[in-house]
Every structure is written in structure tokens, then in C-alpha cells.
Amino acid sequence: MQRVGFRLGSSLAFRVIVSTVLLSLSVVWLTGSALNNQLSKGVKQVNLDSAIIEARSTFFNTQYRLALAQGLPESDVRRVIIDVITSATSIGRSENARQIAFLETPGQTDAKFNYEIKSEFLKVDSVPENFKIKVRKSSDIKWIYSSFAYPGNVSTPVIILADKVEVPNAGQYEMYFFISLANQNKTLELIRSSLLLTGFALVLLIGLITWLVVRQVVRPVREAARIATEFTSGDFRQRMDVHTRDEISTLGNAFNEMAESLEKQIARLENLSRVQQRFVSDVSHELRTPLTTLRMASEIIHGARQSFDPNVSRSAELLVAQLDRFERLLEDLLEISRFDAEVAVLEGVDFDIVSLAKRCIEDLTLVAAENSTSMLLIVSDETIMLNADIRRVERILRNLLTNAIDHADGKPIEVTIAHTEHDVAVGVRDYGIGIEPHLLSRVFDRFWRADPSRARVRGGTGLGLSIALEDARLHNGELEAWGRPKYGAHFVLTLPRREGSSIEARLITLKPTT
Amino acid sequence: MTLVMVVDDDQDLAEMLSIVLNGAGIDVDLVGRGDEVLEVFRNHPPDLVLLDVMLPGIDGVEVCKLIRAESMVPIIMLTAKGDTHDVVLGLEAGADDYMVKPFRHPSELIARIKTRLRRTNSDIAGLLAISDLSIDVQAHHVLRGKKVISLTRLEFDLLVALAKEPGRVFTRDALLSEVWGYRHSTDTRLVNVHVQRLRSKIEHDPENPEIVVTVRGVGYKAGALVHS
Numbered sequence: 001m002q003r004v005g006f007r008l009g010s011s012l013a014f015r016v017i018v019s020t021v022l023l024s025l026s027v028v029w030l031t032g033s034a035l036n037n038q039l040s041k042g043v044k045q046v047n048l049d050s051a052i053i054e055a056r057s058t059f060f061n062t063q064y065r066l067a068l069a070q071g072l073p074e075s076d077v078r079r080v081i082i083d084v085i086t087s088a089t090s091i092g093r094s095e096n097a098r099q100i101a102f103l104e105t106p107g108q109t110d111a112k113f114n115y116e117i118k119s120e121f122l123k124v125d126s127v128p129e130n131f132k133i134k135v136r137k138s139s140d141i142k143w144i145y146s147s148f149a150y151p152g153n154v155s156t157p158v159i160i161l162a163d164k165v166e167v168p169n170a171g172q173y174e175m176y177f178f179i180s181l182a183n184q185n186k187t188l189e190l191i192r193s194s195l196l197l198t199g200f201a202l203v204l205l206i207g208l209i210t211w212l213v214v215r216q217v218v219r220p221v222r223e224a225a226r227i228a229t230e231f232t233s234g235d236f237r238q239r240m241d242v243h244t245r246d247e248i249s250t251l252g253n254a255f256n257e258m259a260e261s262l263e264k265q266i267a268r269l270e271n272l273s274r275v276q277q278r279f280v281s282d283v284s285h286e287l288r289t290p291l292t293t294l295r296m297a298s299e300i301i302h303g304a305r306q307s308f309d310p311n312v313s314r315s316a317e318l319l320v321a322q323l324d325r326f327e328r329l330l331e332d333l334l335e336i337s338r339f340d341a342e343v344a345v346l347e348g349v350d351f352d353i354v355s356l357a358k359r360c361i362e363d364l365t366l367v368a369a370e371n372s373t374s375m376l377l378i379v380s381d382e383t384i385m386l387n388a389d390i391r392r393v394e395r396i397l398r399n400l401l402t403n404a405i406d407h408a409d410g411k412p413i414e415v416t417i418a419h420t421e422h423d424v425a426v427g428v429r430d431y432g433i434g435i436e437p438h439l440l441s442r443v444f445d446r447f448w449r450a451d452p453s454r455a456r457v458r459g460g461t462g463l464g465l466s467i468a469l470e471d472a473r474l475h476n477g478e479l480e481a482w483g484r485p486k487y488g489a490h491f492v493l494t495l496p497r498r499e500g501s502s503i504e505a506r507l508i509t510l511k512p513t514t
Numbered sequence: 515m516t517l518v519m520v521v522d523d524d525q526d527l528a529e530m531l532s533i534v535l536n537g538a539g540i541d542v543d544l545v546g547r548g549d550e551v552l553e554v555f556r557n558h559p560p561d562l563v564l565l566d567v568m569l570p571g572i573d574g575v576e577v578c579k580l581i582r583a584e585s586m587v588p589i590i591m592l593t594a595k596g597d598t599h600d601v602v603l604g605l606e607a608g609a610d611d612y613m614v615k616p617f618r619h620p621s622e623l624i625a626r627i628k629t630r631l632r633r634t635n636s637d638i639a640g641l642l643a644i645s646d647l648s649i650d651v652q653a654h655h656v657l658r659g660k661k662v663i664s665l666t667r668l669e670f671d672l673l674v675a676l677a678k679e680p681g682r683v684f685t686r687d688a689l690l691s692e693v694w695g696y697r698h699s700t701d702t703r704l705v706n707v708h709v710q711r712l713r714s715k716i717e718h719d720p721e722n723p724e725i726v727v728t729v730r731g732v733g734y735k736a737g738a739l740v741h742s
Contacts, residue, residue, distance in 0.1 A: 287617040288594040289594060289615060290524075290527075291615070291616040292527055292615045293524070293526050294616075295616045295617065296531070296533070296617075296619065296620040299534075299620045299621070300620075327616055347703075350731045359592065385731075
């Protein structure tokens with residue numbers, strides 16, 4: 001639900017549609033109510049006018065008939081009154097119902113007869129008292145909007161019109177003419193509901209139209225966004241379709257031009273780096289044959305060094321040592337070029353990492369002794385099997401160990417192996433010169449030296465840790481470093497025990513607690 | 515005197531190789547092109563061939579196949595590439611061993627050559643048996659019934675190594691040191707490829723081996739004896 005809300009909220013189309021609908025809703029509301037007012041006013045006026053005409057004629061007719069009845073006996077006068085009222089009244093509750101109340105104006109003392117009469121449902125209190133007073137004071141027709149209740153309390157809106165009538169021998173009477181407005185109200189109700197319905201439909205249609213229009217604009221924009229995303233994820237062949245000649249097509253063309261230029265640039269860079277990698281690899285290969293010859297020649301000279309004078313003899317030793325170093329450098333460069341070209345492959349086998357570590361330590365014991373340090377192995381189990389490229393794992397261990405020996409400063413080195421069902425970790429800790437924390441991120445850089453003035457004891461290539469990191473990553477593993485000046489350094493290698501899976505947890509804490 | 519044929523197009527390296535080999539008391543025939551190998555080989559059959567992979571004429575892997583087609587002479591490939599692909603191609607073409615240039619020590623080359631030339635297990639007298647095969651170590655024969663199966667010296671050594679200790683499971687490392695004379699090597703490709711080649715010659719069904727049996731996660735052992 002929240003996600004849908006977020007998507008709608010972040011959608012341009014949605015926002016445009018909502019604001020359009022809201023705005024048109026208020027416009028429709030305003031015009032609708034104005035129209036409604038105007039119409040109902042008109043309807044009321046028309047009804048009032050016709051009511052006044054009708055009432056006036058009824059009143060005139062009554063007055064006229066009563067004038068003719070001057071001098072007739074009381075029963076005749078009464079018949080005239082009943083006749084007049086009956087003809088102007090429609091009895092019943094129909095919508096056009098007209099009722100009449102014929103009441104004597106109070107306070108007359110010379111009346112001989114009482115002719116008061118009311119339609120069937122009218123009660124004395126159906127006429128508001130203050131209206132009666134108004135009528136008595138006025139000389140013309142008066143009217144008021146009111147309502148009256150039929151028996152059973154069914155209330156009906158009415159207009160009451162009234163005038164004074166002179167009755168022979170009975171003085172002044174007031175005639176109240178009730179006209180039902182039920183019909184008029186029905187008409188007004190109809191107008192209002194039609195207006196509401198029309199307004200609602202209008203808003204709905206406006207919303208729909210906006211949606212259609214917005215879609216026309218938004219669709220290419222969305223398409224552009226989708227293509228840009230795919231472009232970002234590496235598919236540089238993506239282009240926008242441009243078939244119109246408008247702003248959207250300008251966007252499309254601009255985008256396509258950018259894509260074209262980017263693709264070219266990337267292809268150029270890729271080619272450049274491919275050429276460079278190829279070159280490094282070729283150089284390494286081509287160097288191998290003369291290096292082999294050199295190697296054998298130096299070996300023969302070195303073998304016969306006892307028969308040379310001391311300078312030549314020493315030179316032979318240096319020659320052999322430097323060829324060793326040169327060769328290691330060549331190997332490392334070749335390996336790096338394989339990583340760069342992404343052609344390095346894993347050859348997984350099952351092996352015991354504890355015996356591998358033991359063998360590496362054994363092989364380097366002499367070197368460690370030359371640097372007056374030693375290595376101590378702490379393991380969580382006697383054998384820990386894992387499936388990995390043993391050649392690479394061995395190379396990582398050797399690189400970490402030689403690095404530790406180089407920097408141990410004569411203090412002993414601790415090698416820890418820990419494991420779980422899923423992962424295995426090897427920590428190599430030295431207590432030597434250490435490294436500044438801000439330089440830690442650079443220890444895996446190629447040919448990087450913490451202290452350029454300090455010579456490499458082992459004559460390493462400067463590529464060992466970079467290769468170790470690449471080797472670890474190739475296994476989906478991780479190689480991390482910690483260091484503090486004078487407290488030494490700690491390198492932790494974590495590998496999944498099965499080739500192809502990734503590591504679940506760090507088994508050895510990188511930052512030592514002591 | 516031992517004769518080694520050195521096939522390499524780099525003249526300086528070839529000369530250097532012959533100096534080193536001569537120093538170790540080995541005679542050398544130098545060949546510079548792949549397409550000249552067979553002729554020289556037939557005229558002066560060497561005790562061992564040292565074969566470069568990159569050769570003008572025919573490349574080393576092809577030359578290896580041609581030699582294997584007519585001889586069981588030990589072949590050591592010289593490769594400038596340590597890449598798996600080339601190594602496996604060479605081994606599958608019939609090379610017994612390979613060395614990646616530059617060699618760590620020239621003496622390592624001599625040692626390899628000598629390992630491949632020496633008469634292994636000459637101390638074992640009489641017959642060994644493995645599955646339905648009998649092995650005459652002295653005469654260098656493998657027999658299935660009366661039929662002689664022709665193996666290279668290396669394949670023979672591999673089979674003998676397994677047969678002389680029938681109960682033992684050999685790790686690949688153990689076989690490398692036993693048969694190839696490597697110490698501390700982790701290159702299991704050599705073992706894998708040669709086991710495949712050996713199986714293709716001696717097994718009834720190389721897909722379901724019964725003579726050289728794989729022990730998963732460890733290595734190989736000799737199959738049970740079958741009395742026919």
C-alpha cells in the first residue's frame with residue numbers, strides 16, 4: 001500500500017491528473033452553484049408572478065360576486081362565498097393543491113353574521129400571526145413563503161397570499177390563499193441534481209482527457225528513463241525511437257546523440273585497455289625465452305664462481321639473485337594482466353587449508369629466521385577442507401606471510417585459522433612497524449610502499465598484496481587489512497568453503513582486541 | 515650415451531640448452547622447425563624429446579601427436595605460457611610432462627629429464643597384478659591375458675605405482691612425487707590428464723573405470739584383482 005502510494009506520488013502523470021481534477025472541480029463547483037442560484041431564482045419569480053395573478057383574480061372575483069350579492073339574504077351570501085371559494089380551491093393533497101382560509105378581521109362589532117370558512121385541512125394556526133397583522137395594515141395583496149402540515153404532519157412548502165374582502169352585512173374579512181410549492185421545489189431539486197451530475201461527469205471527463213494527454217507526454221519520458229537505466233547498467237546499444245517532430249523528439253535525438261558519443265568513447269577506451277593488456281601479456285611472454293637463456297647461463301657462471309676472483313664471483317651471485325627477482329616480477333605482471341583482462345580462471349580442488357598453511361610456514365621458516373622472526377599457527381581444527389583454487393590460495397598465504405616477515409621487525413608472527421560450516425578465515429598478525437590507518441586503503445595498490453625510504457627486505461615485487469586481493473575476490477572471498485604504527489598489522493582472508501558460493505560472516509575480527 | 519632431441523626455434527636458447535645438457539653428460543640433437551622433427555627423429559631416435567610449443571612449420575602440440583603416433587619416447591613440453599589451456603592441450607597430445615619457461619632452476623630441467631629417463635622400480639622382480647592385467651616390471655610389459663598393451667614409460671610408471679601398493683589410496687600430490695618426482699607440487703592437471711590417457715588404454719570402459727579407481731576428494735587407487 002505504502003509502495004503504491006510512493007509510486008503514485010512520485011509519478012508525474014499522477015500529480016498532473018490530480019491537480020487538474022482538483023482545479024476543474026472547484027471551477028465546476030463555482031459555476032454550478034451560480035447557475036443553480038440563477039435558475040432557482042428565476043423559477044421562484046415565475047411561480048410568484050403567476051401566484052399573484054391567480055390570487056388577484058380570485059380576490060377580485062370574490063369581491064365582485066359579493067358586491068352583486070348586496071342586499072340578498074344571509075343564506076344567499078353564504079352560498080356565494082362557498083361557491084367562490086370552492087371554485088378557486090382544489091381539494092386534496094395534489095401538488096397543485098390550493099387552499100383558502102376566509103377569516104373575519106377581528107375587532108368588528110357591527111357584524112350580523114359570521115361567514116368564516118376554511119378548506120378541509122387548514123387550521124387556524126396555519127397562517128402566521130404577524131402575517132395577519134401585515135395584511136390588515138396593507139391595502140394590497142401580501143404574500144409570504146411558509147409551510148403547512150397536512151394531518152399526519154406531512155409538511156408542504158406553500159406560498160400564502162392574502163387580501164381584505166368586504167362582505168355585505170358582515171364587515172371586513174381576510175382571504176388567505178395557499179398555493180403549494182411542492183411542484184416548484186421538485187423542479188428546483190431536479191435542476192440541482194442535474195447540475196451536480198453534469199459537474200461530476202465533467203470533472204471525470206477532464207480527468208480522463210488529462211490522463212490521455214499526459215500519457216502522450218509522459219510515455220516518451222518514461223521510455224527515455226528506461227533506456228537511460230539500461231544504458232547505465234551497461235547496454236550501450238540502447239536508443240530511443242524518434243518518429244515525431246516535437247519537443248519529445250528533440251529530447252530523443254539529444255539522448256541518442258549522447259548515447260552514440262558515449263558508446264564510441266567507451267569502445268575506444270575498451271579497445272585501448274584491451275590493446276594495453278594484450279601488450280603487457282605479449283611482453284611478458286616474449287621476455288620468457290631470453291630470460292630462460294639468461295637463467296641457464298647465469299646458473300652455469302654461478303656454478304663455476306669458485307674459480308673466479310671475488311668480485312666476479314660476487315657479481316655472479318648478484319646476477320642470479322636479480323634474475324630471480326626479475327622473474328618473479330615478470331610472473332606477477334603476467335598474473336596482473338590476466339586479472340585486468342578478466343581471463344583469470346579458478347581451478348577448484350578439495351584440499352586441507354591447515355596442511356597448506358603448515359607447508360607455507362615450513363617453506364618460509366628459513367626466511368623468517370633470517371629476519372629473526374618466527375611464525376606460530378593457531379587452528380580451530382586439525383583439518384579444514386575447502387574447495388578452491390589451491391594454487392591461488394597458496395599464493396595468497398605466501399604473500400601474506402612474506403609481507404608479515406618483511407614488516408615483523410623481529411617479533412613473532414601469529415597465523416590464525418578459523419572456520420564454520422560455510423566459511424574459512426586465515427588471519428596473519430604481526431607486531432612490527434605497523435601502518436598508519438589512513439594508508440591502509442593503499443596497501444593493496446600496485447607497487448605501493450608505506451615508506452619509500454625503507455628497502456624491501458625480501459626483494460618482493462610490490463605486486464604481492466594486489467594479486468592476493470584479486471585472488472581472494474576471484475573466490476568471492478575478501479582480504480582485509482588493519483594496522484597501527486608500532487602495533488603491527490593484521491591481514492584477514494575470508495573464503496567460502498565451497499567454490500562459487502559467497503562468504504556469510506567474518507570469522508576473525510580484523511581489529512585486534514590486544 | 516643419452517640422446518635428447520631439443521626442438522626450439524630460439525637459437526640462443528637451444529644452444530644454451532645444449533650447453534646445460536652437455537654439462538650433465540647428455541648428447542643433444544637440435545631441431546629449429548616443427549616440420550623437420552619427424553625426419554630427424556626417424557634417423558636418430560632420441561631417448562627423450564624436449565619440445566617447444568611455439569614452433570615455425572608445425573606447432574608443438576601437433577608435433578607431439580605425430581611423435582606419439584610412432585613412438586613411446588618420453589616427451590617434455592616447453593611452454594612460454596603457464597595458461598591451463600596450452601598445458602592441457604600438450605598433455606592430451608601425449609606429452610609426459612611440461613616445463614614453463616623460464617625454469618626456476620636449470621638443474622630442475624636436468625632433474626626432470628633424468629626422472630623421465632631412469633628405469634623406475636627396477637628393484638621389483640617378477641609380476642604385479644592389477645584387476646585383470648599383469649605387469650612384468652623388468653620386461654616393461656603390460657599384459658591382458660596374452661595381449662600386450664603398449665604404454666608410454668610414464669603411463670607404465672603410473673600403473674606400477676598404483677599396482678605395487680594395491681590397498682593404498684594415492685593423493686594426486688603423492689602420485690606427483692612418486693611418478694613425476696615433484697616435491698611440493700600442487701599441479702594436479704598432470705595427474706588428471708595422464709590418468710585419463712592411461713584409462714583410455716587399459717580400461718574396458720574408460721567412463722566407468724575399474725582398474726584406476728577414483729576416490730572422491732582424495733585421489734586414486736588400484737582396482738580389485740579379477741581372476742580370469
